[in-house]
Amino acid sequence: MTEPIVNDLTIQAATVNGSGSQTANLVLTRAIFHMGIPVAPKNVFPSNIEGLPTWYQLRITPEGHMARSDKVDVLVAFNVATWREDLKTVRPGGVVIHEEAFSTAEARTDVTYYAVPFAKLAKAKIQSDTLRKQLANMIYVGVVAGVLGIPWEALDHAVRRQFLAKPKAVPVNLDAIKVGYDYWQDNFSKRDPYRLEPLTGVVEGKVLVEGNQAAALGALMGGVTVVAWYPITPSSSLCEYVIAYSDRFRVDPKSGEKLISVVQAEDELAAVGMAIGAGWAGARAMTSTSGPGISLMAEFSGLAYYAEVPVVIFDIQRIGPSTGLPTRTSQADIGFVYTLSHGDTKHLVLLPGSVEECYELARDAFDYADRFQTPVFVLSDLDLGMNLWMTPEFKYPDKTFDRGKLLSKEDLDRLAGEWGRYRDVDGDGVTFRTLPGTDHPAAGYFTRGSGHDENARYTEGAEAYARNMDRLSRKLETARHALPAPVADEAGLSIGLIAFGSTHAAVVEAREYLAAAGRAVDYLRVRALPLSDEVAAFVGRHEHVYVVEQNRDGQLYDLIRLALPAELVGRLRSIRHYNGQPIPASAITEPFMQLEALPV
C-alpha cells in the first residue's frame, strides 16, 4: 500500500434525488466536522422532486479549503443510472464504494473497489417498510465511516445533531448506520490509503451554515418586518428560514401576535411591489428571488429607485438566460441587477463573499436602504446560499438601526412645515422623507414614478428632470463611499486578482497554489457596486490584474474597465467560469498559467 493520505480527500456520493440521500450526506458531513476536520460540502442536485441523479461532494482538507474540488478520491456509487459515468470521475488510485449489483466488468483497474450489497442489507436489516428507502442511504454512511476510520462517537453525535427536532428518528438512523459499519468490519480489510484522523485547533469556534440561513438571520437582526416572496430555486430557502426563525423569535408568546408579516405573493411582481409598499410606509421590507424572478422585478425596481423607496432585494443567482439550469450556480446577474429597469436606473449592490457576509450584509442592507432611500440588492448565489459552509460564529450587532433622514411630527413643527421631499438640503443627494401616518398637515406628499420636482409635484419640465437625475447621481456617489470597502490582501506583488462573492473560496485556494508555484499574486475582493475608488487604485498598483468571475461575459471585468482611467484599461484580464458548477481553484490556476506564459 502507498503512503497514507490523511484528512485530504474528496468524497462524492452519487445517489437518486428524493431518496433521502441528503440526510445521509449531512450526517456524514457533521460526523467528520465533529472530528475537528474542515469540511466543504457541495450539493449538486437536479431540478426535480424525485428520481433524477444527484451528487454530493464532500471535500476534506487540513487547510479548510472551501471551494469545489474537481477531483474525486472516494466515490459512493448508489445510482445505477449514472454508475458508468461516475466511475470515470474517480482519480487513479481512488476508492469506489458501490452497490454490489453494479457490474464492474470492463471497469477501471486503477481504483480500489468495495462492493457492498446495499439493497440486500436494507431488505434484511431494516425492519420498517416505510423507512427502508430513506434509511438505505444511512448504510452507506456506515461503510464510509468504516473505510475512512470515523469513530462511532462522531456518528452518534452527527445523527443526534441532524435530528435535533426529531429525537425519535435517532435510534433507527443509528441502527442503519451500524448495518454498514458492521458490514465493513466483518467483510473488508483496508486496501486504500485514505484516512481521517481527529484534528484539534482548526475548526474550533466554527459552525456550519448555509448562506440563505445566514441571510435570513441577518434580515431578522436587521429588523425586517415585511417579507414578500414567490418560491423559486435557489432563493426559496431564504424566506423559508425567515419563516422558521420568525416562528421562534418574532411571535409574542402572550398574544400570539407576529412581529413580522411574511406573504407568499402571487408572483415576483407582486412580491417586490408589496415590499416596496411596505418600505414606503416605513417598514423594513424585503423580497428574495432568483433567475427569472429578478427579471420580473425590473419595473418595480425602477420605481423604487426613482421614487426613492427603501427596499432590500436578495438575488440568489442561478445560471442561465431564461429558465437556464435552475439548480446550478453562477454570478451572471451582476451586470443586469446593477442597472435593473429601464432609463438611467442604477442600484446599490452588496456582494457577500462568505456566509458570514451573507449575515452581515443582509443585516446592514436595511440600514443602507433606509439611509439612501433606494433599493439595495444583495447578490448571493446557489453555491453560497444553499450549501453548508464552515464559518466563524456570527457577531452580535454593535449598532442600532439607522433609519436615515426621517422627519417626525416634531421635526415638521420645528421647520414650520417648510420642507420638500426631494430637496437636497445637505448637498449629499440624500433628501428627507416623511412616513404616512405622520400627524402634521405638511407631512403628506405624493410619491410617483413620473417626473417630479423638489416638492414631489408632477412635472415634465426639462430642467427639473435633469436636476433630479443629477441629484440621484450625487446620492449614489455618497452611497458609494459608505458601502462596504473592498478587502485587499496585498504584498506589493506585480500581479493581482480581483473577484467577488462565492468565487472568493476558489481564489483563496488558487493563491496558495500559485504562491507554492512561485507565482504569488495580490488580491482584491469587491464587496459592493458602485465600485469603490480602491478598485482603480489596486489596478494602478499592478502590472496586470485578472478579474475572476462565474459568468460567460466577464461582467465585473466590464464594469471595472468602465470605471478605470484609459491608461489602466489594458492591464485588465478576464478569467471566467460558467458551467453551473461552483468554480474550482483549477479554473483559475490553469488559465492563469496559460495566460502568464504568453508574452505580456
Next chain:
Amino acid sequence: MSTTMNRVGLPRDAYKGAATTLCAGCGHNSITNHMIKALYELGVQPHLLAKMSGIGCSSKTPAYFVESAHGFNGVHGRMPALTTGAHLANRELIMLGVSGDGDTASIGLGQFMHMIRRNVDCTYIIEDNGTYGLTKGQFSATADVGSMQKKGAVNTFQPIDPCAVALALGCSFVARSFSGDGKQVVPLIKAAIAHRGTAILDIISPCVTFNDHDGSTKSYSWVKDHEESIADVSFIPFFEEVHVDYEPGTVRDVQLHDGSHIVLKKLGEDHDPTDRRAAIKVIEEGRAAGHLVTGLLYVDTTMSDFATTEQIPERPLKDLGEDELRLSPDQFAQFMSEFA
C-alpha cells in the same frame, strides 16, 4: 358652507387636492368630488389616509383630493401590491386605492384577484370607462361586445366584469355605481371605507373624449338610460345614530365592522346583499336584459381581513425597534450554537 367643520375639526377644503389635469367633463372628476365629500363627511384624518394608484387617467386622480395626505402613484396594474405592503407596514392607515379598467382588468387582473383572495383591508375604486384614455382611445377589457370606438371600430371580445370576477372570488364587499350618481356613489365610498376587508367599487365613468358617443355602453346617455339601481343606499357612520324613517319591511340594515350602518331601501324586487348567489344572479339578469345594475351587490362583514388572519399587531410594524425585532444576545448565542 365650506367653513363648516367636520367631526375632526376640518373644513371641506381640507379634503381638496391639486387642480385636475383630466378632460373637462371627465367622469373621473365627478368621482374625485364624491371622494372629497365622502372623506369630509366621514371625518377621515388626512394624515391617516394613504391614497394609492397605478397608471392611467384614473390613477392620476389621487393627486386631486386630500392634498395633505400621502399618496403613491405606482406602476401600471400594481396598486394592489403596493397597497398590501403599505397596509402591513402600518395597519392604522386607511388604504384607498384608485384604479382604472385597464389597470384592473388587463395588466393588473392578477393582483386585483389576489388582493381579493387575501381580503386586504382597503377600498378599491375602479374608475371604469371601457377605454384607454391616456393612449388615445383603445378598447379596454371592460368594453362590451359590440361597443364602438369613436372612429367606428367595434369591440368583438367578451368584457371582463370586475364585479362578477370579485363575486366569483368571494370578495367581501362588491358594489357598482355611476360617476354621475353622487347620491349613490358617496354612501358607497363611505361604506367601502368603513368595511374591514377588500371593498371593490366599480364606478362607470364615461370618457368624454374617447368613449362618450352613440355605440358606447360607457357613455353618459347609455348609462342614464340603462342604469337599474337595486336599492337606495344610505350610509350612517358609527358616530351618528341610526333612525330609520322608512316603511317596515322596505329597508335592509347592514352593520359594518366599525359600527357604521349601510341602510338599503328596496326598489322593486328585493335584493339581499348578504347573498352571494343572489348578487351573481342579479348581475347576470341585468346583463341579459341590457341593464347596468348598480348599488351594493354583496357584503360579508364576518370575513377576517388579511392582517387579522395573519395575526399582525394593530400597532404599526414600522414603529418596532431593535428591542422587539432582534434576537437578544442570549437567544443569538444559543441560536449560533445550534449550527455547531
